[in-house]
Amino acid sequence: MNLAHEHVRAFLDDAASVLRSMVGTQLARRIATDERVISILVRARGALSGFTWTFSPEVAERVATHLVPGTAPDPQLCEAAASELANMLTGRGLQTLAERGLVLEIEPPELSRGGAPGATYVVDTDVGVVSVTIHS
Amino acid sequence: MKPTVLVIDDSALIRLQLKQLFHRMDWHVVAEAASGDDLLALYEAHRPSLVTLDIVMPGKDGVTAATELLQAHPEAAVVMCTSLTSRDKIIACQRAGVLHYLLKPLEPARAEQIFRHAVNRQTAVAS
Numbered sequence: 708m709n710l711a712h713e714h715v716r717a718f719l720d721d722a723a724s725v726l727r728s729m730v731g732t733q734l735a736r737r738i739a740t741d742e743r744v745i746s747i748l749v750r751a752r753g754a755l756s757g758f759t760w761t762f763s764p765e766v767a768e769r770v771a772t773h774l775v776p777g778t779a780p781d782p783q784l785c786e787a788a789a790s791e792l793a794n795m796l797t798g799r800g801l802q803t804l805a806e807r808g809l810v811l812e813i814e815p816p817e818l819s820r821g822g823a824p825g826a827t828y829v830v831d832t833d834v835g836v837v838s839v840t841i842h843s
Numbered sequence: 844m845k846p847t848v849l850v851i852d853d854s855a856l857i858r859l860q861l862k863q864l865f866h867r868m869d870w871h872v873v874a875e876a877a878s879g880d881d882l883l884a885l886y887e888a889h890r891p892s893l894v895t896l897d898i899v900m901p902g903k904d905g906v907t908a909a910t911e912l913l914q915a916h917p918e919a920a921v922v923m924c925t926s927l928t929s930r931d932k933i934i935a936c937q938r939a940g941v942l943h944y945l946l947k948p949l950e951p952a953r954a955e956q957i958f959r960h961a962v963n964r965q966t967a968v969a970s
Contacts, residue, residue, distance in 0.1 A: 771856060773948075774856055774857070774859075774860045774948065775856065775859050775860050775863055787854060787855050787856040790856075791947075794926050794947075795926040795948060796926075797926070798899070798925065798928060799926060799928055800928070801927060802928035802929050802930055805929060805931075813927075814899065
């Protein structure tokens with residue numbers, strides 16, 4: 708199914724509130740081309756089959772140091788930060804989607820090996836790009 | 844005696860964040876796990892003052908684990924720490940007997956207040 712624009716906007720509004728509190732954010736119109744990006748898949752059951760979030764390493768580092776001040780984020784910790792951020796961004800919008808008739812159960816985030824078709828939306832933060840692909 | 848805590852969350856980063864927070868509170872994290880599968884056994888082994896529990900995890904999810912724990916040990920002080928805003932999950936946690944439902948990202952001062960309240964409340968009920 709195609710997700711109506713107003714549902715996507717409401718979902719992204721919830722995600723943006725999380726990003727704003729953690730890394731600072733503004734809307735953007737470009738797509739990341741950085742090959743170092745970390746992609747996280749959150750599988751879902753119900754109205755949609757999942758979400759793939761893509762973060763620059765800088766975003767993941769910022770989240771890691773936000774959650775655990777004083778830490779020196781290594782690649783493993785950055786992946787953990789990206790996973791947790793994907794979990795937060797998806798989880799925050801679930802009630803909003805449910806109120807619009809899109810009821811979902813999500814699964815633990817996993818590093819994405821990519822590929823499934825979907826619609827991609829991009830949010831630019833002060834330290835790098837976050838994008839989400841919503842799989843219908 | 845220091846309050847003791849059992850931390851259950853599949854994110855190593857969140858476990859680290861919570862351990863850092865409890866360290867600042869001078870509380871002792873006695874055990875941690877990445878799934879609800881071992882919650883009952885860990886609780887019975889350590890009898891912690893507080894259990895923090897995520898919902899979406901590999902294996903047994905947090906709502907199921909909390910329900911099983913609180914059926915066996917109604918005295919347990921359980922606080923959910925989760926990203927899920929779904930109303931049905933919140934209601935399921937309330938019905939299970941969970942004391943509080945904290946949304947991630949955790950705001951440390953608020954989380955500390957909730958954790959202290961949960962432990963104080965259970966201590967008062969027990970005495």
